Amino acid sequence: MKFKPPVSKNQELTATVTDLTYQGMGVVKVDGYTLFCDDALPGEEIRLHVLKVGKNYGYAKVIERLTTSKDRVESQGKAYSQTGIAPLQHLAYPAQLKFKQKQIQDLLKKAHLDDIEVAETIGMKDPFHYRNKAQVPVRGTKGDLKTGFFKRGSHNFLPLENFLIQDERIDEILKEVIKVLNAYELEPYDEERHSGMIRHLMVRIGHYSREAMVVIVTKNGRLPHDREIAEKIVAACPDVVSVMQNVNRDRTNVILGQKTKLLFGKDHIKDTLNGLEFEISAQSFYQVNPVQTEKLYQTAIRFANLTGEETAIDAYCGIGTISLSLAEKCRAVYGVEIVEAAIEDAKRNAELNELDNLRFEVGNAEDWMAKWKEKGIRPNVIMVDPPRKGLTESLIESATGMNPDRIVYVSCNPATLVRDIQSLMEKGYHVEGRIQPVDQFPQTEHVETVVLMSRNI
Numbered sequence: 001m002k003f004k005p006p007v008s009k010n011q012e013l014t015a016t017v018t019d020l021t022y023q024g025m026g027v028v029k030v031d032g033y034t035l036f037c038d039d040a041l042p043g044e045e046i047r048l049h050v051l052k053v054g055k056n057y058g059y060a061k062v063i064e065r066l067t068t069s070k071d072r073v074e075s076q077g078k079a080y081s082q083t084g085i086a087p088l089q090h091l092a093y094p095a096q097l098k099f100k101q102k103q104i105q106d107l108l109k110k111a112h113l114d115d116i117e118v119a120e121t122i123g124m125k126d127p128f129h130y131r132n133k134a135q136v137p138v139r140g141t142k143g144d145l146k147t148g149f150f151k152r153g154s155h156n157f158l159p160l161e162n163f164l165i166q167d168e169r170i171d172e173i174l175k176e177v178i179k180v181l182n183a184y185e186l187e188p189y190d191e192e193r194h195s196g197m198i199r200h201l202m203v204r205i206g207h208y209s210r211e212a213m214v215v216i217v218t219k220n221g222r223l224p225h226d227r228e229i230a231e232k233i234v235a236a237c238p239d240v241v242s243v244m245q246n247v248n249r250d251r252t253n254v255i256l257g258q259k260t261k262l263l264f265g266k267d268h269i270k271d272t273l274n275g276l277e278f279e280i281s282a283q284s285f286y287q288v289n290p291v292q293t294e295k296l297y298q299t300a301i302r303f304a305n306l307t308g309e310e311t312a313i314d315a316y317c318g319i320g321t322i323s324l325s326l327a328e329k330c331r332a333v334y335g336v337e338i339v340e341a342a343i344e345d346a347k348r349n350a351e352l353n354e355l356d357n358l359r360f361e362v363g364n365a366e367d368w369m370a371k372w373k374e375k376g377i378r379p380n381v382i383m384v385d386p387p388r389k390g391l392t393e394s395l396i397e398s399a400t401g402m403n404p405d406r407i408v409y410v411s412c413n414p415a416t417l418v419r420d421i422q423s424l425m426e427k428g429y430h431v432e433g434r435i436q437p438v439d440q441f442p443q444t445e446h447v448e449t450v451v452l453m454s455r456n457i
């Protein structure tokens with residue numbers, strides 16, 4: 001018999017929200033059928049309008065809130081939910097921290113790992129304006145360019161000047177850059193026709209150094225009046241020490257292209273983390289919440305339990321931020337990273353901090369792990385901080401094949417983390433102590449986690 005959903009499109013109904021998804025959407029059950037809706041918190045009774053009915057689940061819109069959750073706070077504006085900049089803005093911050101802890105607990109439970117404990121999420125005092133980096137699309141018309149953001153899951157552009165979670169100075173710099181570009185009557189990128197000029201603006205700022213970098217992402221190699229534009233930007237914003245042009249000719253959602261040109265100043269900015277100095281170039285990964293990154297790294301280093309005698313590997317090392325923190329407390333540190341510019345930064349950063357017990361390699365973490373194993377390197381500690389897709393089986397194979405005492409896993413995706421914990425357990429490792437979530441991304445559903453895994457004796 002064909003399954004017929006118990007609701008139909010455009011139907012209105014009253015229901016109680018029972019849960020919150022990982023994406024921050026309210027969950028309503030109608031005779032076992034799931035409806036998802038924005039801006040709805042567990043416990044709230046709501047009047048709904050059904051928007052879309054699928055085979056297994058559907059979407060609905062809140063038309064009236066009949067009761068209000070005690071965890072609800074006033075939202076800062078619809079735009080931040082619509083664009084996905086701050087999908088959890090309506091949830092009080094302490095409840096956001098609990099929500100993130102529970103996300104990991106739920107995933108562990110599903111994997112029958114309920115006995116692994118998750119500590120309370122480490123939060124921040126002021127959970128707004130924390131980001132040190134902005135990457136915003138530019139649209140509008142020639143002479144009237146606008147910064148903004150795309151509505152979630154679409155290419156509909158919503159103009160915005162206050163981004164809520166970015167360092168406020170970044171918002172100011174963006175406005176000044178737009179003014180300068182408008183004075184030169186430059187065209188915005190037209191996605192549909194794949195024509196025009198200005199695609200995105202990226203601004204990065206050193207949280208402590210206050211040095212800023214502006215990257216103008218263009219569709220074509222030639223940016224008319226490029227030097228003058230750079231000079232005008234620096235004249236308006238003296239804290240901008242670097243103006244770069246990045247060329248991205250492709251029809252793609254990826255923001256940066258391969259080629260970056262220096263237009264003014266130096267090709268990097270400086271910043272400090274836990275007392276160590278770092279140079280960061282345009283293409284390199286650098287954690288976006290500096291206040292929380294310090295806590296994240298302190299946790300990771302504490303978990304590594306170092307005495308000064310250890311050999312450590314930092315896989316996915318970026319510009320060497322964790323590697324250098326390790327090097328202060330280890331005999332030797334090996335780092336690997338796939339982005340060449342990041343490894344150049346990492347090497348410079350080691351020198352800058354007068355640390356000479358590090359070796360950095362450009363390449364795939366998997367390949368290098370296998371090479372180091374072949375060379376007979378015996379790390380006591382392996383630190384991994386992979387992208388969202390997590391670790392591959394072959395990386396786990398060679399990492400555990402080196403028999404480290406401890407593996408410290410820094411993860412930005414609890415789903416792949418739990419999967420990888422299971423694989424590491426099969427290889428003779430166990431979770432030591434509690435898993436520690438750190439809130440790197442307030443107002444969003446994302447959570448960063450640190451886990452210590454020790455070798456079974």
Ligand code: SAH
Binds near residue numbers: 285322364366
């Ligand atoms: N530990 C660093 C970087 C973490 S982000 C920090 O905290 O700043 C993950 C890094 O892994 C990025 O720099 C990315 O470029 C790199 N990366 C992605 N895939 C990789 C792979 N297969 N091998 C090595 N590095 C990789």
